[in-house]
Structures are given as structure tokens and as C-alpha cells.
Amino acid sequence: MENPNFSKVRIAYFSGTGSTSRVATAFERELAGRGVSVLMSEIRAGFPLSEDNEDLLLLLFPVHAFNAPEIVYNWIDRTLYEKSISAAVISVSGGGELSPNTACRLNSIHRLEKKGYSVVYEKMLVMPSNCFVKTDDRLAIRLLRVLPSKVKCITDDLMRGVVHRTTPKFIDRVFSRVGEFEKRGAKAFGENIQVNNNCNACGWCKRSCPANNISMLNNRPMFGVECLLCLKCIYGCPNKALEAGTLKFTILKEGYDLNALEKRMEGVELAPVEDLAKSYLWKGVKKYLLED
Numbered sequence: 215m216e217n218p219n220f221s222k223v224r225i226a227y228f229s230g231t232g233s234t235s236r237v238a239t240a241f242e243r244e245l246a247g248r249g250v251s252v253l254m255s256e257i258r259a260g261f262p263l264s265e266d267n268e269d270l271l272l273l274l275f276p277v278h279a280f281n282a283p284e285i286v287y288n289w290i291d292r293t294l295y296e297k298s299i300s301a302a303v304i305s306v307s308g309g310g311e312l313s314p315n316t317a318c319r320l321n322s323i324h325r326l327e328k329k330g331y332s333v334v335y336e337k338m339l340v341m342p343s344n345c346f347v348k349t350d351d352r353l354a355i356r357l358l359r360v361l362p363s364k365v366k367c368i369t370d371d372l373m374r375g376v377v378h379r380t381t382p383k384f385i386d387r388v389f390s391r392v393g394e395f396e397k398r399g400a401k402a403f404g405e406n407i408q409v410n411n412n413c414n415a416c417g418w419c420k421r422s423c424p425a426n427n428i429s430m431l432n433n434r435p436m437f438g439v440e441c442l443l444c445l446k447c448i449y450g451c452p453n454k455a456l457e458a459g460t461l462k463f464t465i466l467k468e469g470y471d472l473n474a475l476e477k478r479m480e481g482v483e484l485a486p487v488e489d490l491a492k493s494y495l496w497k498g499v500k501k502y503l504l505e506d
């Protein structure tokens with residue numbers, strides 16, 4: 215193990231509904247606290263990468279269908295300069311490092327390696343799930359509270375030169391490939407988003423869409439074919455004016471708002487993890503919270 219002494223780190227992150235941007239901020243805080251210079255690059259359509267001399271790339275993304283969202287692949291392939299520096303890939307999921315999530319970083323790691331990066335570290339972080347099944351508030355708040363210490367452990371590893379790479383099972387690789395079909399579903403999802411009467415044409419959705427997939431026509435949002443199914447517009451619309459027209463089952467009817475969750479749970483005593491994460495669905499979350 216050698217001490218790599220990273221002094222300038224680029225944190226490149228994609229986030230739909232805010233979990234991964236919280237993770238990015240936690241890393242920024244941790245690294246800055248150690249005197250490391252940090253460059254923050256949010257992955258969005260139309261934002262080119264500035265040339266810089268960082269010595270570590272920290273790539274963060276939410277897991278989408280056992281994979282990374284398409285925009286992350288595009289960013290690596292089309293925007294990232296070729297470099298022979300170290301990289302770490304951190305995936306952020308609602309389910310944790312359990313089958314079939316475990317192959318979710320493979321594709322982005324291969325792409326980074328093609329660009330000359332030496333991927334020295336990979337890990338899964340867990341945040342409350344933003345789709346299909348709501349994470350119980352008491353479990354969700356635990357995930358938010360444990361984040362700084364998880365980020366500290368990873369930063370310790372990186373600074374000490376610990377190498378951490380995984381070898382996903384064959385079946386998880388297959389699932390990851392199958393998950394690629396979600397990208398087609400995402401396009402259909404975007405094209406079918408419905409605008410209800412609450413819309414006051416404020417343009418928040420147009421400004422916020424990380425894929426630049428929304429335009430305004432006659433004071434109504436119009437959706438193109440570049441949707442990433444990140445759910446930012448649906449959950450974030452200040453007037454609750456957007457609804458899924460297809461794949462409705464992906465949407466949490468309670469919405470997804472981490473700030474509201476923190477407010478609701480202020481002062482609430484934390485229940486034991488074992489009481490909260492019982493079924494197979496939460497097995498990976500439980501493991502994450504109980505491991506050190």
C-alpha cells in the first residue's frame with residue numbers, strides 16, 4: 215500500500231433527485247477538510263468539462279436498473295479527456311450492494327479504463343430509494359445520518375492508497391446488460407409525461423432537467439426523447455404539475471424530498487436497523503448499515 219497523496223480531486227457526479235448530489239457534497243466537505251483542492255463537475259447535458267490537472271477522478275452516480283444512467287456513459291465517452299490518472303467509482307443505490315446491483319459499476323469502469331484511467335477503488339453507498347418502493351422514514355433517516363462516516367471511511371481508504379475492486383457474479387453481469395433496456399423505457403417515459411392544470415409555466419422543469427429534455431411551447435412544458443427517467447421533474451416541480459403517463463409504478467406517491475424527510479424526522483429516536491430492514495428487499499440496506 216502506498217500513500218498516493220492526492221492533492222486535487224475532481225468530483226464528477228450525476229444526480230436526479232438529490233441523493234447523489236448530497237453524497238458529492240459530503241465528499242467535497244471531507245476532502246476540503248483535509249486540505250485537498252476539490253473541483254466539482256455536475257454531469258448535465260451541455261456542460262463541457264474544463265481541462266484541469268486533478269490527480270484523482272471521483273465519479274458518482276445513482277444506480278439505474280443495475281447500471282449507470284446513460285448520461286454518465288455519454289459524459290465519459292464524449293466529454294472526458296484521456297488521462298492516465300487514478301479514478302474511483304462510487305455508485306449510489308436504494309438497495310445496496312446485493313444481487314443484481316453488484317455489476318452496476320462495470321460498464322463505467324470499462325469506459326474509464328479505455329480513456330486511460332486507472333480505476334483503483336469502487337464502492338456502493340446507499341440512500342433512500344426514489345422509486346418503486348418507499349424506504350421507511352426511520353430507515354431513510356439512518357441512511358442520511360450515516361453518510362458522513364461512510365464518506366470518511368472511503369476518503370481514508372483513498373488517501374491511504376487502499377485498492378478496492380470487486381468481481382461481480384456472472385448472473386449480475388447478465389442483469390446489468392438486461393438493465394440497459396431501461397434506457398429505452400426512459401425515453402418513452404419522458405415522451406409521455408403529463409402536465410396537469412397546476413402548471414403555471416414557471417419553467418422550473420426546463421431549467422432543472424439535467425438532460426435538457428424539456429422546452430416550453432405556448433407556456434406548456436414539452437418533453438423530448440432524451441429523458442433519463444431520473445424523476446427530478448416529477449418530484450421537484452414546485453406546483454406538482456407533472457405526472458407519469460407510462461411506467462407509473464416507478465413513482466413514489468409520497469414524492470421524494472430529502473429535506474422534508476429530515477424535517478419530519480427531527481428529534482425522532484432511531485429504531486434498531488434489524489427492526490426496520492426485514493425483507494429481502496432491504497437486505498443490502500441492512501448489511502450497509504450494520505457493517506463498518
Ligand SMILES: Cc1cc2nc3c(=O)[nH]c(=O)nc-3n(C[C@H](O)[C@H](O)[C@H](O)COP(=O)(O)O)c2cc1C
Binds near residue numbers: 234278279280308
Ligand atoms: C429509473 C430508476 C432505476 C433505479 N434502479 C435501481 C436499481 O437497479 N437498484 C437500486 O438499488 N436502486 C435503483 N434506483 C434507486 C436509485 O438508485 C436511488 O434512489 C438513488 O439514491 C437516486 O439518486 P439521485 O437522487 O441522485 O437520483 C433506481 C432509480 C430510478 C429512478
